[in-house]
Amino acid sequence: xxxxxxxxxxxxxxxxxxxxxxxxxxxxxxxxxxxxxxxxxxxxxxxxxxxxxxxxxxxxxxxxxxxxxxxxxxxxxxxxxxxxxxxxxxxxxxxxxxxxxxxxxxxxxxxxxxxxxxxxxxxxxxxxxxxxxxxxxxxxxxxxxxxxxxxxxxxxxxxxxxxxxxxxxxxxxxxxxxxxxxxxxxxxxxxxxxxxxxxxxxxxxxxxxxxxxxxxxxxxxxxxxxxxxxxxxxxxxxxxxxxxxxxxxxxxxxxxxxxxxxxxxxxxxxxxxxxxxxxxxxxxxxxxxxxxxxxxxx
Numbered sequence: 697x698x699x700x701x702x703x704x705x706x707x708x709x710x711x712x713x714x715x716x717x718x719x720x721x722x723x724x725x726x727x728x729x730x731x732x733x734x735x736x737x738x739x740x741x742x743x744x745x746x747x748x749x750x751x752x753x754x755x756x757x758x759x760x761x762x763x764x765x766x767x768x769x770x771x772x773x774x775x776x777x778x779x780x781x782x783x784x785x786x787x788x789x790x791x792x793x794x795x796x797x798x799x800x801x802x803x804x805x806x807x808x809x810x811x812x813x814x815x816x817x818x819x820x821x822x823x824x825x826x827x828x829x830x831x832x833x834x835x836x837x838x839x840x841x842x843x844x845x846x847x848x849x850x851x852x853x854x855x856x857x858x859x860x861x862x863x864x865x866x867x868x869x870x871x872x873x874x875x876x877x878x879x880x881x882x883x884x885x886x887x888x889x890x891x892x893x894x895x896x897x898x899x900x901x902x903x904x905x906x907x908x909x910x911x912x913x914x915x916x917x918x919x920x921x922x923x924x925x926x927x928x929x930x931x932x933x934x935x936x937x938x939x940x941x942x943x944x945x946x947x948x949x950x951x952x953x954x955x956x957x958x959x960x961x962x963x964x965x966x967x968x969x970x971x972x973x974x975x976x977x978x979x980x981x982x983x984x985x986x987x988x989x990x991x992x993x994x
Contacts, residue, residue, distance in 0.1 A: 735775025839915025
């Protein structure tokens with residue numbers, strides 16, 4: 697009798713008197729979703745950056761009873777630095793919490809989107825997913841001839857001879873192009889080194905240069921060693937943790953105040969509203985995002 701009473705007053709002991717089906721907890725896998733262009737930040741659509749995703753990442757890895765963390769990615773890439781910052785935060789927490797990370801590519805995991813995928817201990821994709829694009833691109837416009845034709849003068853004053861590098865309203869200078877290419881090479885090499893470190897011997901089967909910026913289907917990416925298999929989140933997690941596995945989607949806060957704070961954390965001089973400058977910034981960011989998606993047929 698005393699043992700029974702002790703069990704009832706014990707936090708866990710009372711469970712011994714309940715059916716196993718009542719007390720058994722199915723395995724839990726928190727799910728993070730990274731969707732959209734990386735680093736393309738506007739007041740109304742913060743985009744993918746460390747400041748907009750950090751809280752969700754922290755919550756996913758801190759969830760009690762989690763067996764692993766799953767990440768769904770649908771991104772054409774974007775800012776290299778933001779991609780790396782998110783990657784590092786995921787890997788740091790994975791090590792701290794001793795949790796395995798599974799990544800699942802959806803339509804696109806390319807360029808910075810593939811860099812994010814490298815945060816996974818295992819990477820999976822659909823056979824028709826677009827994967828790869830391990831390269832660096834810089835795009836701008838040359839509008840100097842246009843403004844000359846319509847009689848507009850471009851007046852630029854700088855302290856520092858290179859402050860007007862790649863100004864679209866000035867003629868292109870070979871020295872500018874040389875500096876940009878040197879910068880791109882540094883960023884590209886860091887990307888290549890990360891791919892080799894994370895994918896290791898799995899890349900040995902590749903019979904082509906993987907680092908030209910080319911992209912492939914999920915099926916071909918598997919053959920090249922860029923991913924570990926062809927599957928989706930639900931199917932793979934049920935294979936690993938059983939049919940009773942539970943999923944918990946962890947999303948960033950969408951409150952107005954937090955979104956506003958995230959924008960300023962990025963260092964942007966945006967004000968919510970409809971000022972001409974804000975509209976122009978939104979428009980340019982929308983064009984940039986659209987251009988990233990269009991490279992992959994979306």
